[in-house]
Amino acid sequence: MGRENFADRRFFIHTFGCQMNVHDSEQLANIMTEAGYEQTPDVRQAKIILVNTCSIRSKVAQKIVSQLGRYRRWKDKDPEVIIGVGGCLAQHWGRDMFTKTPYVDLVFGTHAFHEVPQLVDMVRAGHGPVMDTELREEIPSLGICTAGKNGNGKTKHHSLVTIMQGCDNFCTYCVVPYLRGRERSRPSAEIIREIEALVKQGIREITLLGQNVNSYGRGLPEETNFPKLLAMINDISELERIRFTTSHPKDLTGGLVNCFGRLKKLCEHIHLPFQAGSDRVLTRMNRGYTRKDYLERITALRQCCPDIAISADVMVGFPGETAYDFDATLALMEEVCFDNLFSFMYSEREGTVAVSFGEKVPEKERNRRLKILQELQDRHTWERNQALVGKDVDVLVDGASKNDPQELTGRTRTNKIVNFAGPPILRGKTVTLNITGAYLHSLRGELKSPAAINVHKSPEVILGRKSPEVILVQK
Numbered sequence: 001m002g003r004e005n006f007a008d009r010r011f012f013i014h015t016f017g018c019q020m021n022v023h024d025s026e027q028l029a030n031i032m033t034e035a036g037y038e039q040t041p042d043v044r045q046a047k048i049i050l051v052n053t054c055s056i057r058s059k060v061a062q063k064i065v066s067q068l069g070r071y072r073r074w075k076d077k078d079p080e081v082i083i084g085v086g087g088c089l090a091q092h093w094g095r096d097m098f099t100k101t102p103y104v105d106l107v108f109g110t111h112a113f114h115e116v117p118q119l120v121d122m123v124r125a126g127h128g129p130v131m132d133t134e135l136r137e138e139i140p141s142l143g144i145c146t147a148g149k150n151g152n153g154k155t156k157h158h159s160l161v162t163i164m165q166g167c168d169n170f171c172t173y174c175v176v177p178y179l180r181g182r183e184r185s186r187p188s189a190e191i192i193r194e195i196e197a198l199v200k201q202g203i204r205e206i207t208l209l210g211q212n213v214n215s216y217g218r219g220l221p222e223e224t225n226f227p228k229l230l231a232m233i234n235d236i237s238e239l240e241r242i243r244f245t246t247s248h249p250k251d252l253t254g255g256l257v258n259c260f261g262r263l264k265k266l267c268e269h270i271h272l273p274f275q276a277g278s279d280r281v282l283t284r285m286n287r288g289y290t291r292k293d294y295l296e297r298i299t300a301l302r303q304c305c306p307d308i309a310i311s312a313d314v315m316v317g318f319p320g321e322t323a324y325d326f327d328a329t330l331a332l333m334e335e336v337c338f339d340n341l342f343s344f345m346y347s348e349r350e351g352t353v354a355v356s357f358g359e360k361v362p363e364k365e366r367n368r369r370l371k372i373l374q375e376l377q378d379r380h381t382w383e384r385n386q387a388l389v390g391k392d393v394d395v396l397v398d399g400a401s402k403n404d405p406q407e408l409t410g411r412t413r414t415n416k417i418v419n420f421a422g423p424p425i426l427r428g429k430t431v432t433l434n435i436t437g438a439y440l441h442s443l444r445g446e447l448k449s450p451a452a453i454n455v456h457k458s459p460e461v462i463l464g465r466k467s468p469e470v471i472l473v474q475k
């Protein structure tokens with residue numbers, strides 16, 4: 001039976017994982033909408049349930065399977081419901097997905113998002129289950145523009161832009177090169193056109209995405225690199241802020257460091273994973289840098305941009321990690337004092353080199369080390385947030401606060417969440433706030449003079465920076 005015989009075309013997308021997965025889901029929603037389907041934020045209204053997955057850690061894979069089991073209940077109630085699984089776990093498991101979750105109708109890999117409407121057609125026509133996990137030379141979905149409204153129908157002021165996909169580093173614990181393929185950079189002109197189109201639709205902040213944005217440009221016929229791309233984006237009028245993720249320390253060049261001192265639109269924040277503080281562990285991980293290398297890059301960043309906020313990824317319990325190695329990681333944290341840290345226990349991923357390593361760290365010990373590490377980072381995060389109390393900061397207002405819909409929330413240039421009282425008209429604008437309180441996961445701010453808010457559509461200066469559509473708060 002063809003798709004045209006089904007009046008209900010509502011689809012729901014559940015996303016697991018990082019910002020890149022979030023962007024993939026936004027592009028998938030665009031693809032489905034262009035094919036005549038309608039996105040719904042309520043899974044109970046959907047005839048098509050699409051789950052975009054991550055495969056970095058085994059714990060996440062377990063959560064995904066559990067969630068699929070919950071969606072199976074909807075299919076049991078209505079056999080016409082289609083369940084599709086895409087992304088990294090789908091790429092990793094392939095046909096085994098049908099064995100492990102036999103109620104799944106379609107499986108699509110990291111390069112096959114553009115094929116989902118056709119795969120749904122095949123299932124509708126009774127040809128399921130169907131699968132497409134082919135890795136392609138070209139990925140048609142990479143350049144899809146996703147501005148406009150999010151899945152809840154609200155206008156967005158921030159957008160994600162993929163500048164490259166894949167990875168050539170082959171860290172011994174990571175499956176990404178096998179699931180996303182080798183590095184492929186998009187031509188700079190194509191990226192600029194996408195960002196210009198986003199800005200025309202009201203986007204004020206963009207985040208550039210890639211498994212390793214620092215290596216952008218390799219393999220392209222044009223002579224370009226990441227610092228050159230950032231400089232071109234910085235020249236786009238009406239764009240207010242630029243962010244990027246993720247960076248690999250071994251490819252953090254002096255030219256990129258200097259961008260934080262000379263490009264006004266580049267936000268004072270970098271996510272620079274270090275993974276371990278021990279050279280022995282870093283070598284076993286095949287990270288390509290030493291502890292000294294990493295600390296030298298941190299020093300260079302802070303010399304160039306003293307107010308820069310630094311976040312990172314770190315792993316505990318990698319095979320062979322001794323108590324001495326773990327202490328070296330804690331010592332590195334004490335030296336750097338990260339603003340935020342994403343910490344994980346090592347978990348084996350089938351197909352990686354580390355699976356064959358001996359000297360496994362017992363799970364109980366991994367848990368103990370993770371708890372110690374997270375308690376240390378909580379202290380550092382709280383201290384760095386407390387240091388902002390009394391200071392004035394720029395905040396791009398996202399909208400209503402999650403905790404209190406009567407208040408507003410936004411982010412500083414250093415990527416810290418600030419909640420404050422203010423009128424809804426400020427949504428999508430930049431305001432100057434005075435920080436009055438600091439907590440572990442957010443800040444509290446106040447408009448300096450709420451009774452005198454003037455909205456300007458032309459660029460004005462706020463805290464020494466030029467920004468479009470700035471709210472000037474005057475005493």
